[in-house]
Every structure is written in structure tokens, then in C-alpha cells.
Amino acid sequence: FDVITMAFGLRNVTDKDMALREFNRVLKPGGRLLVLEFSHTKNPLLKKAYDLYSFSALPMMGKIIANDAESYRYLAESIRMHPDQETLKGMFKDAGFANCEYHNLTGGIVALHKGIKP
Numbered sequence: 001f002d003v004i005t006m007a008f009g010l011r012n013v014t015d016k017d018m019a020l021r022e023f024n025r026v027l028k029p030g031g032r033l034l035v036l037e038f039s040h041t042k043n044p045l046l047k048k049a050y051d052l053y054s055f056s057a058l059p060m061m062g063k064i065i066a067n068d069a070e071s072y073r074y075l076a077e078s079i080r081m082h083p084d085q086e087t088l089k090g091m092f093k094d095a096g097f098a099n100c101e102y103h104n105l106t107g108g109i110v111a112l113h114k115g116i117k118p
Contacts, residue, residue: 001027007036011082020095027117033097034114037088038079041108050109054079085111 004023013019023033041047054076062072083091085102088111092100097115104111 001031003027003032003034005034005036008038010035010037011078016083017091017095020091020097024096024115024117029117031117032114033092033117034112035088036110036112038082039088039102039104039108039111040084041104043107046107046109085113088113 004027010016010019020033027033041050055073058076059069059072063069066072082088085104085108089100089102092113092115095115096117098118099116100114102111102113
């Protein structure tokens with residue numbers, strides 16, 4: 001493959017290291033991996049507001065709209081358990097990718113990670 005993209009899915013993968021190695025295996029040399037994923041903001045004020053929204057408002061809206069607070073609670077918990085930007089960048093490198101970098105969006109709530117197969 002020339003490019004693999006994944007948006008808001010890697011945090012749901014049980015063995016992220018294995019998935020990243022597999023992405024590397026199937027890419028041709030020079031191929032790119034792009035992963036857009038929820039991440040961790042370093043801004044304390046934004047983190048507090050985002051946590052309040054994620055762990056209180058979002059499950060309540062899920063209960064009201066979809067009668068399913070638990071799925072929305074899982075979303076917040078899965079984001080919190082997902083590796084931060086620097087850790088995920090290191091995981092890309094460990095999986096064999098080069099030129100690994102990330103770009104924070106929305107103050108780091110979301111990050112776009114990039115890696116190239118050598």
C-alpha cells in the first residue's frame with residue numbers, strides 16, 4: 001500500500017504495537033501511515049474543561065439521546081487510556097517507521113500522527 005489512514009480507531013485496538021508493525025509490513029517502502037486519534041492536551045484549563053465534558057456531559061447526552069450512557073462513558077475512558085502523543089510517536093518508531101511526528105489539533109485533544117516506512 002502507498003498509504004494507510006486510520007481515524008479514531010487505534011485506541012480501540014487491543015494490541016497497538018502489533019497493529020503498527022502490521023501496518024509497516026504491508027506498506028511499500030516510502031509508504032505513509034497517518035493516524036488521527038483523540039489524544040492528551042497539556043493545557044490544564046482545557047484538560048479540566050474537556051474532562052468535565054467527557055465524563056459528565058457526554059454520558060448524560062448519550063443517556064438522553066441514545067438511552068446509552070455506558071457507550072459514551074467508554075469513549076471518555078478509552079481516550080484517557082490511549083497513549084499520549086510522545087508515547088505513540090515512540091510506538092511508531094519501535095514498529096519501524098521513520099520521520100515520525102505528530103501535529104496537535106484542538107489544543108491536543110486530537111493529534112495527527114505520521115510515519116514513513118523506510
